[in-house]
Amino acid sequence: MAYEVCPGQCVQHSGTKYPAGSLVPDLPNHTELESLGVIREVAGPPKARPKPVAKKASAPKKKAAAKKAAE
Secondary structure, eight states, X not given: OOEEEOTTOOEEETTEEEOTTXXXXXXXXXXXXXXXTXXXXXXSSOOOOOOOEEXXXXXXXXXXXXXXXXX
């Protein structure tokens, strides 16, 4: 079974953000998310889906870099 994120919802799992309409992997709490209306079972043939967005490590702040350079 495949599950998708319902319209107007978003799921974040293991540092990856799944926007509305994207397929989600097998989540440990998918039953609870389905009952809350966050995800739903996919019906019909596969279609184009939004891609999940993995969070990237944040770049060092300019102030911190400037402070190190001044030392």
